[in-house]
Amino acid sequence: MSFSSRLPLRRRWLAAPLGAALLLLPLGPASAGTEGPEAAPPVQPAAVQPAAVVCNDHCDGRDAAEAGGDRLAVTAELHGRTAELRFDDTSAMGWATLAGGSAGDQLWLDRSFDGGATWSGDSRIGEVSVPEGANGATTTMFNVDDWANLGVGALRACLQASGQPEIACTDWARTTWNAGSPATAAATALMSLYDLDNGLFQNHWWVGANALTAVIQNIEATGMASYEYAIANTHDRQIDAHDGQFRNEYLDDTGWWGLAWVAAYDVTGDARYLETAQADAEWMNDYWTDLCGGGVQWKVDNPYKNAVTNELFIQLNAALHNRLSGDNPYLERAEAGWAWLSGSGMINDEGLVNDGLDADAGCVNNGQTTWTYNQGIILGALAELSAATGDAGLLDEARALADASTNAAGLHQDGVLTEPCEPNCGADGPSFKGAYARGLGALNDALPDAPYSDYLQTQADAAYASARTPLDMYDLSWRGLADSYGVGQQHSALDLLNAAH
Numbered sequence: 001m002s003f004s005s006r007l008p009l010r011r012r013w014l015a016a017p018l019g020a021a022l023l024l025l026p027l028g029p030a031s032a033g034t035e036g037p038e039a040a041p042p043v044q045p046a047a048v049q050p051a052a053v054v055c056n057d058h059c060d061g062r063d064a065a066e067a068g069g070d071r072l073a074v075t076a077e078l079h080g081r082t083a084e085l086r087f088d089d090t091s092a093m094g095w096a097t098l099a100g101g102s103a104g105d106q107l108w109l110d111r112s113f114d115g116g117a118t119w120s121g122d123s124r125i126g127e128v129s130v131p132e133g134a135n136g137a138t139t140t141m142f143n144v145d146d147w148a149n150l151g152v153g154a155l156r157a158c159l160q161a162s163g164q165p166e167i168a169c170t171d172w173a174r175t176t177w178n179a180g181s182p183a184t185a186a187a188t189a190l191m192s193l194y195d196l197d198n199g200l201f202q203n204h205w206w207v208g209a210n211a212l213t214a215v216i217q218n219i220e221a222t223g224m225a226s227y228e229y230a231i232a233n234t235h236d237r238q239i240d241a242h243d244g245q246f247r248n249e250y251l252d253d254t255g256w257w258g259l260a261w262v263a264a265y266d267v268t269g270d271a272r273y274l275e276t277a278q279a280d281a282e283w284m285n286d287y288w289t290d291l292c293g294g295g296v297q298w299k300v301d302n303p304y305k306n307a308v309t310n311e312l313f314i315q316l317n318a319a320l321h322n323r324l325s326g327d328n329p330y331l332e333r334a335e336a337g338w339a340w341l342s343g344s345g346m347i348n349d350e351g352l353v354n355d356g357l358d359a360d361a362g363c364v365n366n367g368q369t370t371w372t373y374n375q376g377i378i379l380g381a382l383a384e385l386s387a388a389t390g391d392a393g394l395l396d397e398a399r400a401l402a403d404a405s406t407n408a409a410g411l412h413q414d415g416v417l418t419e420p421c422e423p424n425c426g427a428d429g430p431s432f433k434g435a436y437a438r439g440l441g442a443l444n445d446a447l448p449d450a451p452y453s454d455y456l457q458t459q460a461d462a463a464y465a466s467a468r469t470p471l472d473m474y475d476l477s478w479r480g481l482a483d484s485y486g487v488g489q490q491h492s493a494l495d496l497l498n499a500a501h
Helices: 182-191 206-222 229-238 251-268 271-285 307-323 330-343 372-389 393-406 429-446 453-466 487-500
Strands: 023-026 071-078 081-088 093-099 106-112 125-129 154-160 166-169 297-299 302-305
Touching (some): 182 206, 182 487, 206 229, 206 487, 229 271, 251 307, 271 307, 271 330, 307 330, 307 372, 372 393, 372 429, 393 429, 429 453, 429 487
Antiparallel strands (some): 023 166, 071 081, 081 093, 154 166, 297 302
């Protein structure tokens, strides 16, 4: 079954891509595994085929003259030649054309099913040569995705001038299939980084929990359920990992996964996800200690009391209370968590949350970085806790915190949310802004006047305009200044687009 036939997109949003990057690669022994308006009659492709012919509505190798649409996506130039990657969005197929060429020039497509990281099995597909007396060529059409195998793909067009060593490839790009709006396009790009075999996003653990949550919330925000299969696949493949039931030695990791399974329950109604979230909440509660007057410690073998772990503890317990009937301990735990955190001193005089407490100095605020995620998680937590208690005062407290962070000069550059670590945020930092946007969006939804809608839309507009590649991958910097892409960067952008949707 095709992705689109599971649940049609409500609208298509076509836009001109950002400026394409030119990839120049030397020709060498490994070139086949390390690369990506007609000026002449179409030339039939040489007998170069991918590892396996993909068939969706149509099979690979379809004549480009039969395309039901023709959209120019990206281009690349080399030695006066231009390679164009074109798409028929109605059939989710693409092809390449070459103009300004000479006899013997080579043109082909590369196809990737992991966001452009590799393409060895689908390199130089549909390869053609410009014949004598002509100056252009056209490949046949190839499918972008592999629906039967849940492969989320991308194409690029590559050219090599006759007698020249260089190869030029366009940026990776794809059709508007499952990418008809900024949010669904970002979700599809994120899913190209999902590993079906292990159920994780490029083997990231806690970042993977956030990525899965972003995908789940995209289903809620847009109605596109094409990637719901990732929920059960992740749960089934990773349920026995680490300490089982998505628990491990980092209590904040456990909290992230617990909230992912709450989100999974909200979408599917499957009670096993809520049971896993309960197991995660119990694991965290086991490490509530008297040090610094209470709170959950950071690791099972490290007594450090920090903001992220306790904010997640509050949100997870409040969320479980809101979804379970009968007597349970979750509301009491959530209230105790907020009472302790709000009185701990971690919230500074500017209304921003620092990283944690210095137990050696008498459990005072350690003054460490005010990461964006510490400003955002608590907003979602208080929204859940207010729903659990009916206490509107909690929303007032959350609004004060949100006002502080949305106006914090140290967290913005030119009005765009900026992580303090940018442009180099390591493996963890790229996820932080996503958690912030998710929490702010949850609070915005809980407030009758939705006061942060304009702020969220401004951030989303900035990221879309400045930080997006033709494949709808997003930069760490929402101003497009870091040239850093990956799972954390992508789910953070998706979290933002979900919140602004």
